[in-house]
Amino acid sequence: MSVQLDMAIVVGLMTGAAVYLILQKNFVRILFGFILLSNAVNLALLAVAGDPSGKTAPVLGDAVGRPMVDPLPQALILTAIVIGFGVTAYLVFLFYRMFVDHDTADLEELTAEDEKGGKP
Amino acid sequence: MNLTVLPVLLPMLTGLIALLWSRPTAGRRTAIVASTLGQLGVALFLGALSYAQGPLVLPVGGWGTTLGIVLVVDLLSAIMLALSSFTALACVLYACAEKPAAAEHPLQLPLTQFLVVGVNLAFVTGDMFNLFVAFEVMLVTSYALLTLESDNRNVRHAWSYLGLNLVGSALFLLGCGYAYGLFGTLNFAEMALQADALAGDPRLVLLALVFLVVFGLKAGVFPFYYWLPESYPILPGPVAAFFSGMLTKVGVYVLLRVFGTVFPPSLPLVYELLAWGAGLTMVFGVLGAVAQSRVQHILSYHIVSQIGFMVLAIGFHTPLAFTAAILYIIHHIVVKSSLFLVGGTVRHVFGTDRLDATGGLWRVAPWLGVAFLIQAMSLAGLPPLSGFWGKYLILVEGVGEERWVLLAAAIVASILTLVSMLKIWLACFWAPAPEGGMPASRPGTRRMTSVVVGMTAVSLVIGLGVNFFYGVADRAARQVLDRPSYIEAVTGRPAPGAETILSLR
Numbered sequence: 001m002s003v004q005l006d007m008a009i010v011v012g013l014m015t016g017a018a019v020y021l022i023l024q025k026n027f028v029r030i031l032f033g034f035i036l037l038s039n040a041v042n043l044a045l046l047a048v049a050g051d052p053s054g055k056t057a058p059v060l061g062d063a064v065g066r067p068m069v070d071p072l073p074q075a076l077i078l079t080a081i082v083i084g085f086g087v088t089a090y091l092v093f094l095f096y097r098m099f100v101d102h103d104t105a106d107l108e109e110l111t112a113e114d115e116k117g118g119k120p
Numbered sequence: 121m122n123l124t125v126l127p128v129l130l131p132m133l134t135g136l137i138a139l140l141w142s143r144p145t146a147g148r149r150t151a152i153v154a155s156t157l158g159q160l161g162v163a164l165f166l167g168a169l170s171y172a173q174g175p176l177v178l179p180v181g182g183w184g185t186t187l188g189i190v191l192v193v194d195l196l197s198a199i200m201l202a203l204s205s206f207t208a209l210a211c212v213l214y215a216c217a218e219k220p221a222a223a224e225h226p227l228q229l230p231l232t233q234f235l236v237v238g239v240n241l242a243f244v245t246g247d248m249f250n251l252f253v254a255f256e257v258m259l260v261t262s263y264a265l266l267t268l269e270s271d272n273r274n275v276r277h278a279w280s281y282l283g284l285n286l287v288g289s290a291l292f293l294l295g296c297g298y299a300y301g302l303f304g305t306l307n308f309a310e311m312a313l314q315a316d317a318l319a320g321d322p323r324l325v326l327l328a329l330v331f332l333v334v335f336g337l338k339a340g341v342f343p344f345y346y347w348l349p350e351s352y353p354i355l356p357g358p359v360a361a362f363f364s365g366m367l368t369k370v371g372v373y374v375l376l377r378v379f380g381t382v383f384p385p386s387l388p389l390v391y392e393l394l395a396w397g398a399g400l401t402m403v404f405g406v407l408g409a410v411a412q413s414r415v416q417h418i419l420s421y422h423i424v425s426q427i428g429f430m431v432l433a434i435g436f437h438t439p440l441a442f443t444a445a446i447l448y449i450i451h452h453i454v455v456k457s458s459l460f461l462v463g464g465t466v467r468h469v470f471g472t473d474r475l476d477a478t479g480g481l482w483r484v485a486p487w488l489g490v491a492f493l494i495q496a497m498s499l500a501g502l503p504p505l506s507g508f509w510g511k512y513l514i515l516v517e518g519v520g521e522e523r524w525v526l527l528a529a530a531i532v533a534s535i536l537t538l539v540s541m542l543k544i545w546l547a548c549f550w551a552p553a554p555e556g557g558m559p560a561s562r563p564g565t566r567r568m569t570s571v572v573v574g575m576t577a578v579s580l581v582i583g584l585g586v587n588f589f590y591g592v593a594d595r596a597a598r599q600v601l602d603r604p605s606y607i608e609a610v611t612g613r614p615a616p617g618a619e620t621i622l623s624l625r
Contacts, residue, residue: 022287034286041290045297072187073300076249080293083256087286090263094278101272110276 007047014040027095027105034091038084042077049073123169124178124191126162127201127240130155131208135233144224149216152229156212159236160205167198171595175609177246185611186305192246192610195596196446200243200373203453207365208236210575214461215358217567218468225269232362235261242370246610248306249296251374252289255338259285262367265359266351274354281351284344288337295330302327308382309610312603316619319386328383328390335378339371340427342400349408349420357464360416364423365457369449372430379434380442380600385621395435399526402428402533409540415463415473415548418540419456422499425533426452432526433514439622441517442597443590448510450589451582455495455507458575462492465568466548475543480553488569489549491576496541498579501534506583509590598622 014036021033049070058071099105134155141148170176175194179185193201212229238258245251266278300306302323303314318324337344348368352360379390405425412418430452433445465488467473469481482489498505503512511534518527582589599606601622607615 022283030283037287037290038293041293041297044294048297048301073297076293076296076300079249079253083253083260083289086260087256087263087289090260091282091286094263094267094275094282097267098276098279101275107279110279 004047004051007043011040011044011047014043025107027099027107030107031088031091031095035088038080038088042080042084045073045077045080122178123162123166124176124193124244125180127159127166127193127205127244128237130159130162131233131236131240135230135237138230138233139227144221144226144229146221149212149221149229152233153209153212153216155233156205156209160202160209163198163201163205166193167195167202167592170195170198170599171592174599175606177610185307186310189250190246190307190309190610191244192308192606193244194599194606195592196373196376196600197243199446199450199592199596200369201240203369203450204236204239204243204366206578207362207453207457208232210457210461210571211358211362214361214464214568214571217564217571218357218464219564227268228265228356228359231261231265231268232359235265235362237261239366239370243373246308248299248308248311252292252296255292255370256289258367258370259289262363265363266355269356270354277351277354280347284337284347288334291330291337292334295327295334298327298330307610308377309607312382312384312618313607313611313615315382315384316617319384319619324383325387325389328379328387329393331378332375332390332393335371335374336394336397336431337371338368339375339431340368340401340424341371341397341431342404342428345401345405345424345427348424349412349417352420352423353414353416357461357467360464361457361460364419364460365453368423368427369453372427372434372445372449375431375434376442376445376600379437380597381603381606384603384619385437386619391435391437393435394431395523395526398428398430398432398435399529400428401425401431403529406533406536406540410536410543412540413475415466415475415478415544416460418544419459419463422459422537422540423456425537426456426499428533429511429514429530432530433517436514436517436521436523437621438517438521439597439601440513440520442601443594444510444513444517446593446596447513447586447589448507450593451498451506451510451579454575454579454582455498458491458572458579459495459499461568461572461575462488462495465565465572468568469562469565470554475547477554478548479551480549482549483553485565485569487573489545491569491572492549493545494576495579496545497538498583500538500541502538504583504586506579506586508583509586 018033018037018040021029052069055067055069058068102110134152138148138152170193175192178191180189238254241254242251245254263282267275303311340348352363355363402425405421409418409421430445430448433441463473466478470478498507501507501511601620603618603620604615607618
């Protein structure tokens with residue numbers, strides 16, 4: 001398997017940015033962090049298929065008898081994108097509801113309320 | 121074996137039909153109960169078959185084992201399927217008793233069925249990526265159930281569950297990609313076949329550590345457990361019982377499967393980490409429980425502590441320890457779910473489960489008290505109740521391996537378990553009724569109690585008929601650890617070279 005340094009750097013940068021965003025207090029930043037994280041993981045999966053240069057798409061007809069790209073990681077990514085879409089939709093809605101219920105978009109204020117208020 | 125599809129297909133169809141059934145009625149409830157009974161029957165039948173024949177394999181769509189999806193039911197899977205159907209049945213019956221059909225949230229029972237789909241798929245799959253899909257089905261449904269009936273104040277507790285699981289899912293996906301890069305396949309048997317050749321390779325150790333973190337997070341192992349006591353108490357009673365019984369145990373099952381069947385036995389670093397993580401989980405879990413003052417919070421921390429026992433057995437990594445872990449899972453699911461149902465009943469009667477606002481339940485529901493006492497003693501591990509046998513075997517194995525510090529942790533955790541269970545007993549049942557007198561007996565309490573008593577009877581059967589259950593757990597552990605036979609059953613090619621700890625004895 002050939003080394004894909006460019007891919008490794010991109011995935012590393014994206015993951016770093018995602019972790020930075022997830023550790024913020026603001027809901028919107030956390031949301032973007034998770035979206036970025038799932039995309040970074042998808043790219044890492046794509047990199048598993050190896051260097052695509054000189055290979056054709058894995059479609060019958062064109063690819064017969066020629067080197068082609070490994071289709072399995074692409075199938076995995078497709079599934080992961082669909083699942084990620086659903087989960088992101090849920091995350092948006094949870095953040096929205098927490099924002100409406102507690103009138104804040106800041107995680108720290110939310111936990112501070114927890115500590116002083118106690119539970120009913 | 122086409123039958124292996126049924127544990128996934130039946131709850132999925134039931135959930136869909138229940139969704140289309142315009143509103144919750146007694147008829148819909150009857151249909152769901154009937155279907156759950158059928159699922160239990162199928163699981164027990166699969167168990168009998170796999171006990172006699174070994175793993176039942178179905179390559180879905182005939183795509184072969186390297187790239188296609190394979191469903192495998194061996195005895196351990198069948199045991200877990202039976203337990204999940206049993207818990208689902210108890211929780212549905214309890215939910216029916218708790219509220220009249222008209223007051224039920226229309227999505228609660230269908231979503232519980234979809235949750236069973238994800239849980240069962242995780243038990244029958246023989247493929248890493250399919251396991252990821254099963255986890256996601258399970259998680260998305262559990263997110264929905266978590267916030268379905270939570271009020272405005274509580275909804276924020278869903279965040280810690282969601283946030284940690286999102287990170288876990290991303291890591292799991294990364295692990296899948298990594299495994300595919302390393303092995304060129306995601307099938308458990310094919311991975312096991314190639315893992316032997318890679319024994320001692322640091323890449324294999326790294327992959328094992330990634331999966332350790334991912335499944336440890338699902339199971340609630342130290343230091344990834346804080347989401348559990350944070351989120352479980354906001355669930356309504358019957359849903360909390362199913363969550364507490366099954367969701368973390370899926371993580372434990374996968375740890376058994378991955379470190380028993382897929383990875384070769386020669387990963388000492390990983391097993392050492394598992395054992396010490398488990399020791400810390402036991403102690404921190406039970407300390408958390410001692411510090412709490414609400415029933416469902418105490419019980420949630422106990423799950424963490426009990427998970428420690430099961431994972432400790434996996435960390436010892438001997439055939440007897442695996443038997444002990446499986447026996448412990450059988451006991452734990454029944455006992456823990458029923459205790460959560462008791463907690464739900466406390467909430468039902470008093471409107472809260474705070475220990476300082478309850479009392480005198482002994483007079484209103486004496487049988488509930490008896491059931492709770494038996495289950496609490498069983499959880500602490502008093503002989504001859506069901507919890508004793510699993511703990512006893514784990515301790516025997518610990519003595520054999522001379523792990524004195526971990527043994528001490530296990531014994532301390534057991535004693536503190538008893539202390540905090542007695543705290544619930546004294547405050548809810550024994551203490552005088554709260555000021556302002558007992559609340560008037562709420563309708564449904566009697567039927568809710570009878571569900572709990574039924575589950576207690578099952579756990580008594582497990583404790584007193586342990587000979588039979590030990591035999592089943594022993595056979596299941598052997599099937600999990602017998603890597604050559606598993607590989608041959610799934611791929612159809614004999615694998616005499618595959619390492620297994622069974623032959624070492």
